[in-house]
Amino acid sequence: MNAQTYTFNPDHCAPPGDLIQEYLDELDISARELARRCGRSGKLMSEIIAGKAPIEPETALQLERVLDVSASVWIAMEANYQLHTARQSEHQSMAASYDWAKLFPLKELAERECLKKVSDKSAQVEELLIFFGVGTVKACEEKIDELLQVDFRTTEKFSADRLALASWLRIGERRATSIETDTYDRDAFVKKLGELRGLTRMRLQEVLPAVEAQCAKAGVAFVLEKALPKTRASGASRWLSPRKALIQQSARHLTGDHFWFTFFHECAHLLLHSRKEIFIDVEKGAGSATPLQEMEANTWASEFLIPSADMREFQKSFSGDEDEVTDFAGRLGIAPGIVVGQLQHSGFVPHHRLNSLKERLEWK
Incomplete structure (x- = not known):
């Protein structure tokens, strides 16, 4: 949820010079005489x-002695006036960036x-900058480039799908900051993954808290966030710091087998590949990983879930019966739907076969 600090922002703020003029009128002296008494130029x-000129601390002290008004009052008035002036200028420049802001999925966010x-154009741009944790539109564009990594820069720089994807990734980043994790430990992470593999036999809704907790104990924040429109993202993995990683998933296909394969695929990126990269996996087209990195992650996830030797042996005698899949999955200690997903992905069985063994998911 967007944290917002509510403050009183008047639409007008008088410069401290107005108050100085009131004192001059009351004392019946000129600005030149005041300057002489303060030791400043007229x-x-x-x-x-x-x-047109700010009150510096030295001048504030001089005004304090001459007009008997605390220097802190003059400094505060000057600061308020300068802030108000800057805010008015920012308001105009942000309003000019509203067409850029409209490219983001504002309604869904x-x-x-x-x-x-909000209806005010400037305020809407400011809301977007707060969401991305940046101070300017330029800094926001740089943040988006950082989130999407180099491969996505080959497409139109600020297309709606790119900005929606960056927004989805930013949601995960923000949620991850509130997840407390231990310091990342590779051996502990691999051990936890072995424990989570066995949980694939249970309903995902029941084991999600365990997935989050076990990952956190190994230094990985896990975030499940529904994909924003036009993102096509199934998962992403990245390092938030040397001590904390993030795995973010969207459960796009709404089946248990796809969720679990994506999960272990993202885990593989953390285990096998550079900590300097953000790995983004999308449904169609290239993600941010190289073909070799994708192949390595796919192979690792496949082997971790179903060793290839076991799958080849099973396929030799498989007649297509559901009970055979269930028995095989039971021997491996995984969900039958994962076996079905692997068989379909390899083309061993058609995509319309054995789907009754897959767990169906839904967003609430």
Whole structure:
């Protein structure tokens, strides 16, 4: 949820020079006389009164002695005026960036309470910058490039699908910061994955808390976040720091076998590949990994779930009966749907066969 600090932001703020002028009128002295008493130039004092020059700390101390108004009052008034002026300028520049902001899935992000959908153009741009944790539109574009990695830069730089994908990744990044994890330990992570492999036989809704908890104990934050429209993302993995990694999934196909294979595929990226990269897996087209990295992650996940030697032996005698799949899965200690998914992916059985053995998922 987007954390928002509510403050009073008036649409007008008088420069401290207005108050100085009131004192001059009351004392019936000129700006030049005030400048003489403060030891400043007449030109500078005139510019301060007109709001064209700021009150520096030294000048504030001098005004304190001459007008008997605390220097902290002058400094505070100057700071408020400068902030107000900067805010007004920012408001105009952000409003000019509204067409850029409209390319993001603002409605969906608001529905997920990641930001507020507001009518004011400038405020909407500001909401988006807060969501991405940046201060300017330029910094936001750089953050998006960072999230999407180099392979995605071959497409249109600010297309809606790219920005939706960056938004989905940012949701995972934000959620991961609130997940407490131990320091990453590779051996502990592999051990936890062995334990999680056995949980594939249970309903996913029941074991999700265990997936999150076991990953956290090994230094990996796990986030399940429904894909935003146009993202086509099934999973992503990255390092948030040398001590903490993130696995993010979308459960796009809404089947248990796809969820688990994607999970172990992302785990493989963390175990096998560079910590400097963000690995993004999408349904169609190239993700951010190289073909070799994708092959290595797929092979690792396949072997971890079903050793290839066992699968080849099973296929020799498999007649297509559901009970054979169930028995084989039982011997391996995994869900039958995972076996079906592997058989379908390899083309050994058609994609319309044995789907009754797959666990069906739904978003609530």
